[in-house]
Amino acid sequence: MQEAFYQSESDQPHPGRARAIIKAHPEVRQLMVRNPSTALIAVSIVVLQTAIAYAMGALGFGYWWLSLLIAFCIGAFANHANYVIIHDATHNLILRSSSWNKMVAIIADLPNLTPGAMGFRVYHLKHHSHQGDYEYDADLANHWEARLVGNKWYCKAIWLMLFPFFQVTRPPRLKAIKMWNRWFSINLACAAAYDVAIVYFCGWAGFLYLVFAFFFSIGLHPVGARWIQEHYTYDFDQETFSYYGPINRVALNMGYHNEHHDLPSIPWNNLPKLRAMAPEFYDNLKYHSSWSRLLLQFIFDKRYSLYSRVERMKESHDRGSHAAAETTNGRNGNLDLSARPISF
Numbered sequence: 001m002q003e004a005f006y007q008s009e010s011d012q013p014h015p016g017r018a019r020a021i022i023k024a025h026p027e028v029r030q031l032m033v034r035n036p037s038t039a040l041i042a043v044s045i046v047v048l049q050t051a052i053a054y055a056m057g058a059l060g061f062g063y064w065w066l067s068l069l070i071a072f073c074i075g076a077f078a079n080h081a082n083y084v085i086i087h088d089a090t091h092n093l094i095l096r097s098s099s100w101n102k103m104v105a106i107i108a109d110l111p112n113l114t115p116g117a118m119g120f121r122v123y124h125l126k127h128h129s130h131q132g133d134y135e136y137d138a139d140l141a142n143h144w145e146a147r148l149v150g151n152k153w154y155c156k157a158i159w160l161m162l163f164p165f166f167q168v169t170r171p172p173r174l175k176a177i178k179m180w181n182r183w184f185s186i187n188l189a190c191a192a193a194y195d196v197a198i199v200y201f202c203g204w205a206g207f208l209y210l211v212f213a214f215f216f217s218i219g220l221h222p223v224g225a226r227w228i229q230e231h232y233t234y235d236f237d238q239e240t241f242s243y244y245g246p247i248n249r250v251a252l253n254m255g256y257h258n259e260h261h262d263l264p265s266i267p268w269n270n271l272p273k274l275r276a277m278a279p280e281f282y283d284n285l286k287y288h289s290s291w292s293r294l295l296l297q298f299i300f301d302k303r304y305s306l307y308s309r310v311e312r313m314k315e316s317h318d319r320g321s322h323a324a325a326e327t328t329n330g331r332n333g334n335l336d337l338s339a340r341p342i343s344f
Contacts (some may be wrong), residue, residue: 001151006313031270042108049111057206058076080223082108084252093267115187138170146306214318225295239310
């Protein structure tokens with residue numbers, strides 16, 4: 001097993017590729033729009049999850065097994081879709097006002113029972129600008145976390161099942177991050193009010209259903225494999241991977257991760273169009289075609305551990321952050337295409 005992250009001296013690949021795509025295909029700018037209908041999807045999912053919780057509450061604890069089954073087959077996909085909506089709201093891709101995007105994210109966060117949307121907004125934007133920097137990127141596991149989990153299959157399975165708990169231990173290590181602000185307080189208050197309402201109207205059995213759905217949506221479930229798909233690898237000539245498979249239809253194209261990192265101002269519904277417009281930039285990149293297969297591969301393949309990630313050395317990180325800022329400002333640049341075409 002690796003005992004450290006793979007150290008890279010290269011800049012992160014996305015700003016350079018973004019500049020090259022815009023230079024070769026200026027028409028992709030037409031994809032950089034907001035999608036207000038995403039807010040309606042968020043509300044619909046909240047209503048769906050609340051209705052199922054009410055139904056499970058009416059049935060009672062004796063049907064916990066049915067609650068678990070519905071959470072795996074429906075609830076996990078519903079909550080995961082709302083995670084994607086929180087993600088798009090973080091990039092202000094739903095409504096014009098930043099405040100309204102935050103409100104959409106808080107609404108989408110309600111079935112998760114915990115106030116995570118505003119914290120995600122803070123550290124996810126750092127993930128884009130400081131990809132692979134241990135001091136700024138919460139997507140990298142803590143060193144103690146990686147050593148604790150190792151590469152034993154049962155430890156990796158438990159880690160995925162308890163992923164939310166491990167994730168909240170990462171932001172405190174990050175530099176230049178302020179998690180607690182007015183919007184975090186609003187997120188906390190709304191989550192608490194929703195939780196109380198669920199217990200009052202649906203009972204603890206209804207609350208249990210939402211707990212099951214929450215853990216499946218980001219853990220030991222096919223949709224949970226997208227945390228592995230995005231940046232985990234044991235073949236370090238490429239550090240970001242996309243998933244092109246059928247679950248994208250209910251995961252709001254979250255699998256198009258290279259496309260998203262290249263041009264994060266494109267909403268979820270237009271990411272497949274970006275790949276179609278600029279195929280020469282994506283057809284030569286490795287990708288995943290099955291989240292279910294990847295989930296099993298991560299758990300049982302000893303080559304995978306939490307250290308199966310690229311960590312960017314400080315000098316290359318500084319250059320990459322500057323390049324990311326230039327891309328945000330719409331400047332042009334060059335691109336190095338070095339990945340090999342392999343699907344796995």
